[in-house]
Amino acid sequence: MPVVTPLLAAIIFGAGVVSGGFGALLGIGGGVFLVPFLNLGLSFPFPVAAAISLTTVIATSSSVSAERSGKHLINLRLGMLLEVATAAGSLLGGITAQLVAPAILQKLFGIVAAMVSVFMVGRVNRRNVILDPSVDSGVLGGRFYEEESGATVTYRIKRLPAALIASFAAGNMSSLLGVGGGVIKVPVLNAWCGVPVRAAAATSAFMIGVTATAGAVIYYGRGQLAPALAAAAVLGVQLGSWGGMHVGRRTSAKWLKLLMAGVLFIVAVLMFARSR
């Protein structure tokens, strides 16, 4: 376990601000930045880095979702249905993380992230929107007011099994690697299941709290969570995600998708680099 000094706490706080900012912008927990920083940059053992990252993912999910509640951006029903799959994946991932070396899964994650990244770039100009607001959104679909276009957006859910499988995989990756899992869920929900990118990001960010908790509890019980360092990271991420939310309101959906694709590509490279 790393020795806690004021300097180390300050560095982790700073890293939290940066990853929290990007996390809020992209609807991902921000763990994709924090885990490589702690693991590769500060040479923390992988489980210690993952455990710290998961606590920040929970904090981001909670504060971002609290901020967004009442705007209908979060699809509660879809989120709660997919949580059944994501929590199962997370539970299984948390157990396997204690038993196997994650090198093979990191490689797999790298491949998946790279594939989804390419897929996102190809779909940048496609919009999953039914323009007639009187159209029925179905049991799981949703309706929200989009500030950017000034219109009410209605959507239906397509290919639910794909969303369930992606959620299970995301939960699994979340516990194993200490990331939120939004990198898998948001593109699948957006590109395959008909959910507009903002609603997909909000719903994913909402689910991530439960996902990360199922994983974090196992690391915590195992004594792999350094509370003081988690505190520094959580507080930094809180500040960063607050900033990211305010920038996010002025960022267009197209740029959000391109930024997401870029982030996914970097994640893929990092995963491969780390799995050697």
Added chain:
Amino acid sequence: MTREADSDRLEHAIGIALRLGVTTSSICLAAGLVATFVGMSGAADLLLQTGVIILLTTPVARVLISIIEYVRERDWTFVALTAIVLVELMASAVAALVFNRRV
């Protein structure tokens, strides 16, 4: 009650719970961090652990609120789904205890 009005109430309740959980845990964690560096290790440990536990129970509380709300709406499909999520969270706590014992 229409489905949208029900959904509004649930979203509002969840928003409050999440805000409350994340604020209290952040205050505990910040105080704990300060206590660590001024050398009050006993208080620091208590505050940090409390902060972490509040953070970890916030999503669990949110799932509990959802179950209660769906029971009130008599939406049994979603009562069942959210109950499964709660069981999965409990199972991870059990797994944590099992691993802890084996170390």
